Structures are given as structure tokens and as C-alpha cells.
Amino acid sequence: MSSLLSLITGVLIAAGVYLMLERHILRILFGFVLISNGVNLAILTCGRLSKKGLPIVPPGAVMPDTPYANPLSQALILTAIVIGFGVLIFCLVLAYKACQVRESADVNLMDLSEREER
Amino acid sequence: MNWLLVLPVIIPLGGALFLYMLRKRTAIVTAVSWTTAGFGLTVGVMLMSLVIKQGPQAVSLGSWPAPYGIVFAADLFSAAMVLITWIIGLGIVIYSAADLKLKPSFANYQVLIQFLLVGVNGAFLTADLFNLYVWFEVMLIASFSLMMLDAGSIRIHGGVKYVFLNLISTLTLLLAIGLLYGATGMLNFAELHHKTANLSPGLIHILAGLFLFSFSVKSALFPLYAWLPASYHTLPSSVAALFAALLTKVGIYAVIRMFTLVFPFEGTGWQTVLIAVSGLTMLTGVLGAASQFTIKRILSFHIISQVGYIIIGIALYTRLAIAGSILYLIHHIIVKANLFLIGGFLNRKFGSDQLSKMGGVYRSFPFLAVLFMIPAFSLAGFPPLSGFWSKFAVIRASIETGHYWLAATALIVSVLTIYSMLKIWNEAFWKPDPADPVLTQVRPLSSREACLYLIPIATFALMTIIIGLAAEPFFRFADQAAMQLLEPADYIQAVLGEK
Numbered sequence: 202m203s204s205l206l207s208l209i210t211g212v213l214i215a216a217g218v219y220l221m222l223e224r225h226i227l228r229i230l231f232g233f234v235l236i237s238n239g240v241n242l243a244i245l246t247c248g249r250l251s252k253k254g255l256p257i258v259p260p261g262a263v264m265p266d267t268p269y270a271n272p273l274s275q276a277l278i279l280t281a282i283v284i285g286f287g288v289l290i291f292c293l294v295l296a297y298k299a300c301q302v303r304e305s306a307d308v309n310l311m312d313l314s315e316r317e318e319r
Numbered sequence: 320m321n322w323l324l325v326l327p328v329i330i331p332l333g334g335a336l337f338l339y340m341l342r343k344r345t346a347i348v349t350a351v352s353w354t355t356a357g358f359g360l361t362v363g364v365m366l367m368s369l370v371i372k373q374g375p376q377a378v379s380l381g382s383w384p385a386p387y388g389i390v391f392a393a394d395l396f397s398a399a400m401v402l403i404t405w406i407i408g409l410g411i412v413i414y415s416a417a418d419l420k421l422k423p424s425f426a427n428y429q430v431l432i433q434f435l436l437v438g439v440n441g442a443f444l445t446a447d448l449f450n451l452y453v454w455f456e457v458m459l460i461a462s463f464s465l466m467m468l469d470a471g472s473i474r475i476h477g478g479v480k481y482v483f484l485n486l487i488s489t490l491t492l493l494l495a496i497g498l499l500y501g502a503t504g505m506l507n508f509a510e511l512h513h514k515t516a517n518l519s520p521g522l523i524h525i526l527a528g529l530f531l532f533s534f535s536v537k538s539a540l541f542p543l544y545a546w547l548p549a550s551y552h553t554l555p556s557s558v559a560a561l562f563a564a565l566l567t568k569v570g571i572y573a574v575i576r577m578f579t580l581v582f583p584f585e586g587t588g589w590q591t592v593l594i595a596v597s598g599l600t601m602l603t604g605v606l607g608a609a610s611q612f613t614i615k616r617i618l619s620f621h622i623i624s625q626v627g628y629i630i631i632g633i634a635l636y637t638r639l640a641i642a643g644s645i646l647y648l649i650h651h652i653i654v655k656a657n658l659f660l661i662g663g664f665l666n667r668k669f670g671s672d673q674l675s676k677m678g679g680v681y682r683s684f685p686f687l688a689v690l691f692m693i694p695a696f697s698l699a700g701f702p703p704l705s706g707f708w709s710k711f712a713v714i715r716a717s718i719e720t721g722h723y724w725l726a727a728t729a730l731i732v733s734v735l736t737i738y739s740m741l742k743i744w745n746e747a748f749w750k751p752d753p754a755d756p757v758l759t760q761v762r763p764l765s766s767r768e769a770c771l772y773l774i775p776i777a778t779f780a781l782m783t784i785i786i787g788l789a790a791e792p793f794f795r796f797a798d799q800a801a802m803q804l805l806e807p808a809d810y811i812q813a814v815l816g817e818k
Contacts, residue, residue: 221487226479233486240494247501274500277449281493284456288489291463292482299479302472314477314553 213239248274335433342426386507410775417771477550488536495529538570556663601627643712679752705786
């Protein structure tokens, strides 16, 4: 299971990088979404996977008696998803604004801040 | 629970919320933001004196014991960074009362400046890796919003580069944290210090590489600095000064903290790369500055070249080098903020940022000319100003470790720095004022405004001189801080409790 998830992580990040190399600003954003999901999946896989074991310690024991998935990495992902979602909304508005300036979604044309001024 | 460690984060957070509620009343907004920054500075000074007297301090939030809960910790380096952040914060808040006064969203600028300070202070104080990521995000989102307030088309285009490149670095950081957690099961810096010693060298090499990449984007190292010169010059002067002083430095702080405490840098296999990168960062930054003709662009490129000097310290990884880095960091934050503030004042005076439209300041305003000379010469490293001593330390460290070409590059870059400072001097201060009275319709400067502009500028210039003339206590402090970083036993004990 974890090797399958690792493979999916790799595919997601590869596809994200490919999309980020495009010139259309929305594709770059979609690339960002794919990579961020890939990263979240990687963290999930790092925290071990288990089908049924719960991370609850029985009375008197020091560890849960069945193999369990690490709940902390899932909490980390939750934080990362929330942050990623907020940033994505910001980026969508920014992309929309940036497209309006020169009526084009090509990032190569978004160069007004790098023109020479004398 | 020691409140002093948490207050540098809570004060600006409370201030920001308060400011947001009062945003309709401009007079109160100014008063509240000044008070907040004043409290912050007081707490910064108290924290500093506590850490100097009693060594590294730590506090577990919510009484979850380390290494499982989130811990805030301060050693000399953290405390110094928090203190300098608040010095800059107070200066910028005072300056912005004049500089941003007429912007439609003046109050929102003040709110977001406080939020930015929340993120910066949080990043300096946390002893938890994932928490560091969260503070980075707080800082980034505040800076994204500051960049987009009242943005015209040029700033939006600059913002696209800033936002997207920083997002890539953030995602890499998140990935690296996830993998490190998978490998060690820990996120606490002090506990990671023990755990990473058992990892295989190959794994350390890869993880350290991911962290280094991510922090390099944030601290604008060669070749990952493209976002900085594309965006900083589009910002209003006070915001540009704040970004220039603090944002890249948080990246450098993270590099230094990460590669002394979590992965001692010598064992990561990236030393040769980082030494080369520091030389190239210095050189490309200063060459970029030499080709520009507006003050903010010149200064933006100079941030990059100065970051190169600071990175030399961690790349060489000796006590002298790291002490030099810390001193350089403190000196650079003050000087760079001051130069941006002076640039902003000139911009306000001439209604333009272009050197060709300025002139005659030496004649019309000799006081400002003196104030400009102090940080400009300090940036280039003239004795006895602060830049000389910090440059002296890093260059001496590179000669001691046998990196002669690195020392040579650092010296050549100093010469090129003085070249672009002289360019600003010749154009803005020395040549006659080219102003055409019919064409230039700049609102005259009231004396209250001029005061608000000049108080922070004069204070920072004075601090530059003080660090330069009384270099020994400052250097001894940096040396102590470097020793705490290289032998982190006290920090680890403070974080993990008795061992």
C-alpha cells in the first residue's frame, strides 16, 4: 500500500512540475495544486498506514496493541491543507488580476515590473 | 510559564486585531500601531536581558511537555533577532505614519505590518519544525497581502513572481518536514539534534538538500533570487524597507538554526556547494545593482549581494565565521532598512524613484546627505562603521579556512558596492537639481512629515555608528551566540528540560 502511495506521490509531483513549466498562469496554479496534494500524500505515507488499528492506548499499557497510523502526521496534513487552500484562493484572485492587466494569461507577458526604467 | 517568550508574538497579534477593528479612525490607528511596536520593543529588550543573564530559555505551550508539544525557545541568537525585529518594526511604523498616510488603505497596511511581525517573531522563537512552517506561512500571507494592497499593474506583475516562487519554496519545505518526520518521528529541534545523528549519510544529504533549497529561495541565494528584484522595487518605501530588513533574514535565520542544531552543516555534504553559492550570490547581486538606475532597484539587488556575505559564515562553519554572520545579520538589517527609508524620503521629495529626476540634495538638505553617507559607507564596509567589522570577520574566517578566492570575491564585491552607492550619491546628492518647476507638482513636505521621516533614519544611522565604534561588545555578543549555536547543549537542555 505504501509503495502504491509513494508512486502516486511521484506521479502527482511530476505532473505538477510539468504543469508549472507551462506559460499559462492557470496551469501553473493547477501544478501548484497537484504538487501540494502530492506533498500531503507523502506526509501521510511517512506516518505509516494501517487499516484498522486505532492510536488509542489501552489502560495500563504504554502502546496501542495493534499497529496504528501516526495521527500526528494526519494533523500536520490537515494544517497544510487549510493553509494551502487559503493560499490557493489568494493565488486565483491574483492570477485573475494579473490577467486583466495585459489581457493575457501568458506569464511571459507579465513582465511590467522588470522593464528597464531610466 | 515564561510569558516573555510568547509576548513578542501575542503583542502584534493583539495589535493587529485591535487595529482592524479601529481601521476607520486614522488618528487612533497611528497611535495604536506605535504603542504596539513600543510594547514589542520593550518585551524584546526584556527578553534579551533575561537570555543574557540566565542562558537559553524555553516554554512549552499548553503544558504539553517537550518533545511532544510545541516549544518556544530563545537563545542569544533568537533574542537578538527578536530585538532587532522590534527596533525595525518601531522605526517602520513611525515612518509609515508619514509615508503611507495618503494611501487609501492606510489602516490595512498597519494591520498587515503587525501580522508580518507576528510571523517573523514566531519564526525566530519556535523550537518546532512544523511550527516554523506555520510561522513562515503567516509571514508569507501577510507579505502577499501587503504586496497587493492598492496595487497597480506593475506591482501585480511583480507580485505574481514573488508569490509563485515563494510557494514553490514553501511546498519544498513542507515536503522536507514530512520526510524528516517520517525518518525520525520528531519535530522538536532539540530532539531532532539527537535523532538525526543516527540517520544514514545519504538520507541526511537528501533531506538537508531539500531544506537548503527551500530556505535558499526564501533568503534569495543564487540562483533562486529572481523573485526579489522583480517585486521589491514596486512596493511603497516603508513596506519595501520592512521586507528588505526582515523577510530574507528569516530565511537566513532558518538556515543557520537548521544547519547548526538539526543537521550540523559539515556532515550534510552541501558545504562546497554553499561556499560556491555564497560567492556567486555576492557577485551576481552586486553586478545586478550596478546595472540599475532607480534607487529601490539598486538597493534590492544589494540585498542579494549582502545575503551572500551572511551565508559565507554558515558555509564555512567555524566559530569566527558564524559570529561574523550574526554580526553581519544585525548590521545589515539596520543599514538596509535605513537605505530604503532614505530612498523613500528622496522618492517623496522628488515624486519619482529614478535617479535622473533627482539632484541637488547635498545643497538643499545637507543633513540628509550626511545621513545617507553613514549607511552607504557602512554597507560597503568602510571603517569604523558597522559594515567594516562584520566584513572583517567573515573575510578573515574565509582566509583562515583557506578559501582565498572567496575572500577576494568579498573584497571585489565591496568595491562594486561603493560604486553603486556613489552612483546614488552623484545623481541624487551631487548633481544640480534637474527639476522643471512647471512639470514637477510634488506636494510640499510639512515639517511634521519631515520629522516622521527623519526620526527613524537618524536613529538607524546612530545605531550604525554605535555598532561601529563600540564593536567589541557587539562582537563578543555575536561570538557567544555563535558558541551557543555550535555547542547547543544549553539550548537543548532548556527545551527538553532536565536531562
